[in-house]
Amino acid sequence: MSDDLSTRLLDAALPHTAFDGWSETTFRAAIADTGTDPAVARGLFPRGALDLAVAFHRRGDAAMADRLRAMDLTQMRFRDRIATAVRTRLEVTEDREAVRRGTTLFSLPPYAPEGAKLIWGTADRIWSELGDDSRDFNWYTKRATLAAVYSATVLYWLGDESLDHQATWEFLDRRIADVMRIEEVKAKARANPLLNRLMAGPDRMLGRVRPPRSSRQVGVPGGWTAPR
Template identity: 50%
Template sequence: MTKPHTTQHDTDIDALRRRLLVATLPHVPFDGWSEAAMRAGAADAGLDMAVAMNAFPGGPLEILELFSIEADRAMLERLERCDLARMRVRDRVAAGVRARLEYLTPYREAVRRGLALLSLPHNTPLAARLLYRTVDAIWYAAGDTSTDYNYYTKRLLLAGVYSATVLFWLNDHSEEQAQTWAFLDRRIDEALRFGGTMGRAAKKVLDLPDRLFVRTPRPGRVHR
């Protein structure tokens, strides 16, 4: 497959967007993912607000999306330094969740503010898209190659594990977040047990004869 051509303009825009993200992050704990934080970040970066809006036409939500994408990228970079081949699959998945949260630790309040914003009903599609991107990246790094019902089951279960772990992590003040990692291990063990049950049930359904899924035509309406 031919790689898309990257121009100097694309590179400059990406660099500008990252620069604005870095400048905006310190203001998020106080102003949330808002236009005020975005404006303060632009000022700190020595940029006009019009330039910031041109880089992020979607406003603060688009900056939040880039923040999540950057966290995924950093997570994958950290995983590349791990000897994943020698790990069990469940340990690779745990390493992925842990790598992402360790990267996010300095930005914990920004994460909290981001979750609050994404929980609003009109932001549900973005929240789902970002969560899927994260769990898909973790499974990909873990070496998952499934293409059947397991593909969706694994991502659904990991989405639950990751979401629960993030909420626990936000309020964990234990040394080196030891309680979070213990919580993560328990959730993964539970997901594996539940996933095995789901997988067996799905396989039974998929193994049923096709004729059982043929719908009987509905009778036409009787006119009096």
């Protein structure tokens, strides 16, 4: 029952975000529109509109995951799978203006850590849906890199007025190509005997870094295995 009420409150809030953003005014309007007891609404969303904005973002992540599972990505190059996942995350967005207002909210210093956590969560969800099984420092680098690509693409998409957002998808392809070039440079460095020896020590240290036991619990992610 609480999940149903949470959904109704979020749905009721969305039309108000275009005018009032993710604000207390929007939260109160959603309460009034649904006829919800304010105490019950506050119990579901203790931080008011901030928690509504978080719920909106996470609902998009869940919709993306559902759509990706229905696709056959096995014949795609891995870079194309990533591009498809990011594109899918934007295409399942219900309300671009709500995303714009959320971007504004999470750019404010008090809420920036929450916004960064959401972007990290999206990157983690994408890698998980694509079957990433890394259990070392690569777990972090993959998500950090994708988080940067995703956040840049969102900002571009918010201002894109091209037909079917074609300019956004071209921008996304360029960002992924940039990342692939970096990976090629890293691969060449590993293939160089001298550089490989120089990096042996740092690689051993980084090899002891572990991801969280559950990638869904990313409040303070990760762990460290002490050297013996």
